[in-house]
Amino acid sequence: MKLHQLEALVASADAGSIRGAARTLGLSQAAITRALRELEEAERLPLLVRAPEGISFTEHGKVLLTHARLVLNQLAHAHSDLERLRGRVEGRLMVGVTPWVTLTFLAETVLLFRKLMPEIRLELLEGLMSVAQPHLRDGSMDFAIGQWQAAAGVQEFVCEPVLTYESSVMVRTGHPLAQARSIHELLDSDWVLNFAPDGQAGLIDYLFTRNGVQIDERRIVRAQSVAMLQTMVEQADMCTWSPTVLCRVPPLRGRLLPLALRERFEPRQLSVVSRRNSTLSNAAVCFVECLLKVIRRHARSAKKDDLALFETLKMLI
Structure with a gap:
């Protein structure tokens, strides 16, 4: 070969x-x-x-x-690292970013990264983890920032946790069921959810079965972008389950309402996800360091908006 x-x-x-x-x-x-x-x-x-x-x-x-x-992507990374050692910083970096990070920390991270590595051709793919997965698998994406679903190949990828975040069942502001206090009251509604191709059963168990309820799976619409999810919630009166932080940031602040349900959902982990046995390039390591620096700065801030964000987020590193 x-x-x-x-x-x-x-x-x-x-x-x-x-x-x-x-x-x-x-x-x-x-x-x-x-x-x-x-x-x-x-x-x-x-x-x-x-x-x-x-x-x-x-x-x-x-x-x-x-x-x-x-193989070809790893060789390209090796070439970029060698060129950097020669004093020439060049190359390409592709990063997958989960939407709520795009709305919160991404712009500052990119600005900081561009100052440190202006010659790197940066490509960003916004998408939930089910969208990033095939790009990670074939090596075209260096790493992704998101929540890895357990149904996906545990042996194939490695996750480095960054923080935990709360999640909530949400509806649009003014929804007829805005005062619901149990998921049992939402079973006659349509739902819009995101999950990996092999993750529907696990998500249904997590949201419904373990809470003693059954839902007609025909009521569930799978969406692979936040824009689709938002449209279905706001214009089709669907329920969803998402990171609570989404309702704290523009353009969704005041438009999505987290329900105060009796049922509780454990915090999820935001991680840096990469392919196991692959080596992150210097540019990739730099981008991760920039992201962590930006997140820590906001976590220590006393600004009203930052305090609101970190009511639902908790740093792990």
Whole structure:
């Protein structure tokens, strides 16, 4: 298995065709075809399905593609670190950020990071952890800041806890059930929730079953962005379960209402999540340090808005 073969494999997947891969890599179509065939022969497995409309991958090919992306991304990180040691700071950093961190600490973190590493090409992906997971898996994302769900591969990823945060069942301000005091009163309502593809059963158990209630699963809408979740809560009168801090920050302050339910939900952990056995680049370590510095500054602040935030947050490090 050779590096140029892995490059041809990844480029073909990204472009969807041999021709597109050749354009991306600046090689001839014959060179790309030869590299892919040599790779299949070396592994003695069919990796691609070739058709007039393009290429697709066998199950063997999909597995190898994931590892190929990881190898190429790790090599890119190594190159960036070596260039930094030579005195040239360059490279790319992709970070996944859970939405409530975007609304609170992200802007200050980015400004601080840009002062320290202005040559790094920074890419931010806002998304709940179910959105970040495939990018972490294939190595295109360096790390994510969010709450890792236990249903996801424990052996595949490593989490470094930063703080804990409270969560609440919420409705829009002025909702007919704003005075509800038990989740039992909300079972005839529709719900909008976020969960990983394999996490629905665990979330239903956490919110409902363990509290002695059953919900018709057809009442649950899965949303993969806070914008969708907010729209469903505000315009479709759905209930949701989210970090309590969301109702403390613009643009959601005064629009989302946490319900004072008898049922209690344990604090969740905000973590830095990365792929196990991978090495964070110097740029990634710097970004994490900037984030921690910003969070600690707000945690020690006596400003009214910061005090309101840290009624629902607790630093762990």
